[in-house]
Amino acid sequence: MLIKDIFKEKTVISLEIFPPKPTSPLDTITNMLEEIKDLTPDFISITYGAGGSTKRHTVDIASMVKNKYKIEALAHLTCINSTKDEINRIFQLLKENNIENILALRGDHPDNQPINIEENQDFNYAKDLASYAKSYGGFSLGGACYPEGHLECKNTVENLHHLKEKVDNGLDFLITQLFFDNNLFYNFKEKMELLNIKVPVSAGIMPVINKKQVEKIISLTGASISPKFLKILDKYGDNPSALKEAGIAYATEQIIDLMANEVDGIHLYAMNRPEIAKSIFSSIGSIRKYAANS
Numbered sequence: 588m589l590i591k592d593i594f595k596e597k598t599v600i601s602l603e604i605f606p607p608k609p610t611s612p613l614d615t616i617t618n619m620l621e622e623i624k625d626l627t628p629d630f631i632s633i634t635y636g637a638g639g640s641t642k643r644h645t646v647d648i649a650s651m652v653k654n655k656y657k658i659e660a661l662a663h664l665t666c667i668n669s670t671k672d673e674i675n676r677i678f679q680l681l682k683e684n685n686i687e688n689i690l691a692l693r694g695d696h697p698d699n700q701p702i703n704i705e706e707n708q709d710f711n712y713a714k715d716l717a718s719y720a721k722s723y724g725g726f727s728l729g730g731a732c733y734p735e736g737h738l739e740c741k742n743t744v745e746n747l748h749h750l751k752e753k754v755d756n757g758l759d760f761l762i763t764q765l766f767f768d769n770n771l772f773y774n775f776k777e778k779m780e781l782l783n784i785k786v787p788v789s790a791g792i793m794p795v796i797n798k799k800q801v802e803k804i805i806s807l808t809g810a811s812i813s814p815k816f817l818k819i820l821d822k823y824g825d826n827p828s829a830l831k832e833a834g835i836a837y838a839t840e841q842i843i844d845l846m847a848n849e850v851d852g853i854h855l856y857a858m859n860r861p862e863i864a865k866s867i868f869s870s871i872g873s874i875r876k877y878a879a880n881s
Contacts, residue, residue, distance in 0.1 A: 588659055589727035590688045591759035593629050594787040598878040599852030600868075601661070601789065602626075604859055605634040606644035615859075616648055622861035624656050626868045632690060632762070632854070635663035646677070650684035661729060662686050664720075665694025666710035671719065674710070678723055690729045691716040691758065714753045721757030730758040732788065734766050734775035738809045743778070751782050760786050762854045765793040765804065767837075768813040769844050789852030790845050794838035794863055796831040798824050835863060839870045846874055 593599050602623065607615050633648045649660040662681055666674060681689070693713045710716050713730055720728055730753050733746055740746040754761070766772055772790055779788070795801055801820065804810055812820070816837055823829040842853050857864040868875075 588687070589759075590630055590659060590661060590729065591727040591787075593659070594760055594851055597629075598846060598850065598875070599629045599787070599789060600871075600875060601630045601632065601852065601854045602628045602864055603632045603634065603854060603856050604648070606648055609644065613644065613647060613651075617651070619859055619861050620652065620656055623864050624658065626864060628658060628855075628868075629852075630659035630661050630688065632661040633663060635665050635692070635694065646680050646684060646686070649681070649686050653685055659688065660686055661688045661690050663690045663692060664716065665692045666713070666716035667694045668708070669710055671709045674716070674719065675723075678720070678726075682725065687725065688727045688729065689720055690731070690762065691720055691753075692731060712749075712753075714749075714756045717753055717758050718756040727759050728757055729760045729762055730754070731764065732761045732775075733764045734771045735764070735810060747778055747782055747784075750779070751784050754784050754786055758786060760851075761788045762852075763788060763791040764808055765791045765810055765856055767795075767810065767816050767841075769841055769848075771811075772845070772850075773848070787851035789854040790841075790850050791854045791856060792838050792841055792845075793856035793858070794867070795820075795834040796858075796860075796863070797827060798830070835866050839867050842867065842871055843874060846871070846878055 590599075604616065604619065607613065631652045633645050633652065635645050645662055649662040652658050652660040664674075664677060691713050693711075693716070710719070717728055717730060720726055732750050736743045736746040737749070740749065763772065776788065793804070795804070795816070798820070801812065805812070819833045819837060820830070823833050845853060855864060855867060
């Protein structure tokens with residue numbers, strides 16, 4: 588099923604997983620999927636390795652999610668330094684495996700080298716991939732958006748104009764980068780409406796369960812930590828079990844507030860930790876049912 592059509596029916600609740608390292612077996616993912624299958628997420632997204640290092644794993648896992656576990660799969664696809672022929676081969680692989688949904692991303696350069704934007708490259712930006720995938724046909728296309736702005740954008744106005752270009756090039760829905768203050772999301776949505784960006788948006792939520800994770804999140808995404816969550820870190824940061832419990836509770840509170848405000852969807856970055864997904868899905872079970880029937 589096309590994910591764009593799921594958004595027409597209900598509040599969409601989804602999960603993200605990432606492939607193991609290329610040298611690792613897929614058993615770890617299989618074990619995790621066995622644990623979370625009964626949560627019945629509306630879709631599971633499967634990330635893409637930097638520079639395409641795990642692209643085969645991404646297709647294999649997406650196929651497993653869709654064809655074995657009967658859960659809709661969203662395959663991440665990056666385009667930087669890829670040719671149209673390479674992207675065509677991936678499209679064909681996805682179609683052969685009954686995958687109908689793609690998250691169209693620019694991606695990062697291998698080994699964290701600076702992105703090289705060249706006129707003779709087939710794809711330099713996610714908007715290029717979105718346009719090409721739309722013309723190829725047969726896929727529902729998602730894209731990333733950034734409530735606090737992309738790290739490479741000069742300001743939030745530039746960030747929103749780039750987002751509009753992506754959407755106008757063929758995106759059907761969006762998934763946000765994680766955020767810790769729901770007001771950032773609500774303000775972002777208001778600005779989207781001013782620019783007439785009207786596709787569904789899933790709010791990306793990540794439960795923080797340890798101090799190192801917070802540091803990594805800030806360095807990679809530029810996400811800010813709300814004063815409320817800073818107090819949690821100050822109080823429980825040196826107690827791993829307490830911080831994990833508090834982090835899950837904080838993320839659950841975010842989700843409840845978002846759903847009360849009729850968000851289009853929730854996308855949970857559960858970090859391949861089934862116990863986190865189970866805890867949160869259990870806490871919002873009745874709310875999820877209510878949202879689906881209202």
